Structure formats: structure tokens, C-alpha cells
Amino acid sequence: MNRPVVPDPGAARSGDEVAIVGAGIGGLALALALHRAGIACRVYEAAADIRPLGVGINVLPHASAVLKSLGVLDELERIAVITREAAFFNRFGQHVYSEPAGRWAGHDAPQLSIHRADLQGVLLAAVRERIGAGRVVAAHACVGVDDSGSGVRLRFADHDGAPLADANAAIAIGCDGIHSALRRQLWPDEGTPRWSGVNMWRGVVAHAPFLSGATMVRAGWLSVGKMVIYPIRDRIDGEGRQLVNWVAELEGAEPVRRDWNARGRLDDFFPAFADWHFDWLDVVALIRSTETVLAYPMVDQDPLPRWSFGRISLLGDAAHPMVPRGSNGAGQAILDAACLAGQLAARGVGADALAAYDAIRNPATAKIVLANRTTPPDAILREVHERSGDKPFARIEDVVARETLEKIADDYKRIAGVPAGSDASRRTP
Numbered sequence: 001m002n003r004p005v006v007p008d009p010g011a012a013r014s015g016d017e018v019a020i021v022g023a024g025i026g027g028l029a030l031a032l033a034l035h036r037a038g039i040a041c042r043v044y045e046a047a048a049d050i051r052p053l054g055v056g057i058n059v060l061p062h063a064s065a066v067l068k069s070l071g072v073l074d075e076l077e078r079i080a081v082i083t084r085e086a087a088f089f090n091r092f093g094q095h096v097y098s099e100p101a102g103r104w105a106g107h108d109a110p111q112l113s114i115h116r117a118d119l120q121g122v123l124l125a126a127v128r129e130r131i132g133a134g135r136v137v138a139a140h141a142c143v144g145v146d147d148s149g150s151g152v153r154l155r156f157a158d159h160d161g162a163p164l165a166d167a168n169a170a171i172a173i174g175c176d177g178i179h180s181a182l183r184r185q186l187w188p189d190e191g192t193p194r195w196s197g198v199n200m201w202r203g204v205v206a207h208a209p210f211l212s213g214a215t216m217v218r219a220g221w222l223s224v225g226k227m228v229i230y231p232i233r234d235r236i237d238g239e240g241r242q243l244v245n246w247v248a249e250l251e252g253a254e255p256v257r258r259d260w261n262a263r264g265r266l267d268d269f270f271p272a273f274a275d276w277h278f279d280w281l282d283v284v285a286l287i288r289s290t291e292t293v294l295a296y297p298m299v300d301q302d303p304l305p306r307w308s309f310g311r312i313s314l315l316g317d318a319a320h321p322m323v324p325r326g327s328n329g330a331g332q333a334i335l336d337a338a339c340l341a342g343q344l345a346a347r348g349v350g351a352d353a354l355a356a357y358d359a360i361r362n363p364a365t366a367k368i369v370l371a372n373r374t375t376p377p378d379a380i381l382r383e384v385h386e387r388s389g390d391k392p393f394a395r396i397e398d399v400v401a402r403e404t405l406e407k408i409a410d411d412y413k414r415i416a417g418v419p420a421g422s423d424a425s426r427r428t429p
């Protein structure tokens with residue numbers, strides 16, 4: 001979004017529509033799913049200007065199948081890297097385990113490695129085109145919602161906290177991310193997000209393709225330094241380089257500041273990676289050539305007993321913030337959107353549909369929040385780290401059987417609702 005959108009003057013009278021609070025991945029996916037179901041909606045976004053910030057993310061096949069049904073997958077495939085494999089290494093760069101991803105694993109839909117801003121940009125353009133630019137109301141931070149039993153009234157403030165005109169709607173859905181105002185209203189005593197003991201530093205940088213050119217790499221382990229590295233845009237210059245996203249993760253004594261734009265300091269994490277010169281990638285050079293490094297604490301929240309109260313509910317990170325260790329936060333927001341739109345279409349726009357959505361999606365996502373703390377896919381790396389005593393190995397087979405690692409990967413997929421692919425090795429996209 002390059003400029004603020006002037007609010008539709010009809011907004012305050014639009015009592016029969018769905019009010020979506022937040023134009024992130026979840027809110028925009030919901031707007032598209034509602035439009036497809038023939039349900040009117042309006043999106044209210046706190047930011048005056050959605051800038052290309054955020055991180056690279058992976059969208060797993062269960063979520064890209066939804067994006068396909070919303071008619072945006074072709075466009076996303078043009079922008080994103082179609083992930084070919086997930087590969088795991090120890091901190092000495094030795095290969096531990098690989099498995100094919102997305103279509104390469106036999107899924108009908110691909111795994112996408114994409115900049116969050118690119119995904120958001122495609123969803124936003126589709127919403128504006130199909131639903132109308134005036135229905136994305138920028139510079140409107142929702143500060144509270146009142147439920148009268150027959151409708152809701154949303155209260156807003158501008159960037160400086162000055163009140164703006166209220167808006168009416170049939171229901172309100174908080175898609176306002178990990179610092180959700182609506183979640184705080186529904187659960188005022190919950191407290192701030194819970195720190196996992198791990199901090200993350202992230203950068204994006206132009207780099208020549210490495211490994212398959214579409215490999216999602218996880219390497220090392222959290223106590224000694226772990227990296228997640230994958231390309232998110234192809235052929236960004238005449239030299240055929242890609243935009244490569246990296247995240248360094250390290251256990252720490254205290255959390256770094258919680259702010260999406262907080263700059264990270266090289267000294268705080270680089271020593272853990274200072275000897276990562278691998279024959280398949282020079283990680284040191286990758287980090288050193290990155291212009292801007294951002295820092296985030298790795299946080300989540302305990303699952304909530306419920307998200308839906310009368311005509312108000314939550315979706316995406318507002319409902320189930322999870323530590324980003326399973327490539328599932330944005331994907332689950334997209335799955336929430338499909339489920340909620342389906343329930344509203346089937347039961348009518350009201351409290352019953354919100355309760356039904358809660359009953360389906362809350363238990364499903366609670367399991368993922370908890371699994372991401374203990375047994376996400378990178379538990380493969382913990383296994384190898386512990387069994388090898390954090391030493392290089394001669395043969396991975398002497399450290400751990402492939403079946404053990406496969407089971408960790410498959411167990412997580414089951415919890416996350418990613419259906420097993422068909423015969424991975426024989427299928428090409």
C-alpha cells in the first residue's frame with residue numbers, strides 16, 4: 001500500500017457486513033474468502049502505509065491449496081521461489097537429513113518460500129480489485145469493539161491516538177497480529193507474549209543460488225547457534241542472483257526488544273556463526289554482506305480456551321501466536337480464514353458461526369502452538385546435536401537412523417494438518 005486509502009463515507013452505516021481488523025496475511029485472506037462466499041466485508045488497518053517489512057516465510061501446501069482456491073496462487077508462484085526440499089545440517093555444515101517439499105513431495109499445491117511483504121502485496125491487490133479499494137480502510141487502529149447482541153460497534157484511533165469515527169458491523173474479527181487489541185479486550189489479564197528463551201536475527205541479501213536453488217536449510221542447534229536460510233525471490237539481477245532470507249536463532253539470557261523494526265547488533269549473535277564456512281554456502285559471507293539486520297525475540301502465547309465471544313472473534317496470530325519453528329503461523333491464519341468464511345456462509349453472519357469456527361480451529365491450532373515449543377521439525381537438529389555430543393560425525397547413520405528423523409518430520413506434519421504427500425521420490429512438478 002503506497003498511500004492511505006480514504007475511508008468510505010458509508011463505513012459507519014455498514015451494519016450488515018463483517019469488520020476485519022488488520023490487513024495482514026490473515027485479514028486479507030479472510031476478505032478474499034468472504035468475497036468468494038458472497039459476504040460483504042471491510043478491512044480496517046492501523047498502518048497508514050503497508051511497507052515491505054517482515055520476514056521471509058514458507059507457505060506449506062495445505063495453505064497454498066487455500067490460496068489456489070482464492071485465485072491468487074498463480075500470481076504468487078510468479079513471485080515466490082517454489083521450494084524443492086527441506087534440508088537439515090549440523091553446525092559443521094554436514095548433511096543430516098533432506099526431504100522433498102510441496103509438489104516435489106507429491107502435493108497438488110506447492111510450498112512457497114516468499115517475502116511476507118510479497119504475499120501481503122498480492123493479497124492486498126486482489127482485495128482492492130475484487131472488493132474495492134475503499135473497503136481497505138488504512139490509518140484506523142481499532143481500540144475496542146462493543147457487542148450489542150445484534151451487531152458490533154468498532155472504535156478507532158489514528159496514529160497519534162486521536163479518536164476517529166466509529167463503524168458498525170454485524171461481527172468483528174480481530175486479525176490484528178501478535179499484539180492484538182481485540183485479544184487484549186477479550187482476555188485483559190493475559191499479559192504480554194511469552195519469551196521462549198531464544199532470540200532471532202534476520203536479514204535478506206542478494207546471493208547466488210545454493211544447493212538446489214530452492215532449498216530451505218535449517219542448520220545447527222539453538223543452544224550453540226541455529227540458522228534457517230532459503231531464497232525468497234528468483235533472478236533479482238543480471239547475474240541470476242536470488243534474494244536470500246536468513247534467520248539466526250540463539251538461546252539468550254534475556255529477550256531482545258519486541259519491535260518489528262528493531263535493528264540487531266552483529267556482536268550479539270555473529271560469534272556463534274563465525275566459523276560457518278561450508279562448501280555448499282559461506283554463511284559468514286552471507287551475514288557479513290547483509291545491509292540491515294533486524295532482531296526479534298521468539299515469542300508465543302499459551303492457547304486460549306476460546307476466541308469467540310458473541311459477535312467478536314480472533315484469527316491468525318491474534319488467536320494463536322506460535323514460535324516460528326514449523327513454518328505455520330501465516331499458513332494457519334490462511335486456514336482459519338477458509339474455515340471461518342465457510343462457517344459464516346453455512347450458518348449466517350452471526351455468533352453461531354463464530355462459535356462453530358472456534359470449536360474447529362481452536363483445538364487444531366492449540367496443538368501446533370504446543371508442538372512448535374517442543375517437537376517442531378528442527379527437533380531433528382536437537383536429536384543430532386545431543387546424540388553426536390555437538391561434534392562432527394563420520395557417518396550420519398552412526399549417529400541416528402533416517403527413520404527416526406523421518407518420524408520427527410512426519411509427526412509434526414500430522415499435528416500441523418499437512419497431509420502426507422504421495423510418493424515423493426517419483427513425482428516431479
Ligand SMILES: Cc1cc2nc3c(=O)[nH]c(=O)nc-3n(C[C@H](O)[C@H](O)[C@H](O)COP(=O)(O)OP(=O)(O)OC[C@H]3O[C@@H](n4cnc5c(N)ncnc54)[C@H](O)[C@@H]3O)c2cc1C
Pocket residue numbers: 021022023024025026027044045046047055056057058059116140141142143175176177178179180181200202247296315316317318324326327328329330331332333
Ligand atoms: C522470524 C519469523 C519467521 C516466520 N516464518 C514463518 C513461516 O515460515 N511460515 C509461516 O506460515 N509463518 C511464519 N511466521 C509467522 C507469520 O509471519 C505470522 O504468523 C503471520 O504474519 C500472521 O498473520 P496475521 O495476519 O495473523 O498477522 P500479521 O501478518 O502480523 O498482521 C496483523 C495486521 O494487523 C495490523 N494491526 C495491528 N493492530 C491493529 C489494530 N489495533 N487495528 C487495526 N490493525 C491492526 C497490523 O498492522 C498488521 O497489518 C514467521 C514469523 C517470524 C517472526
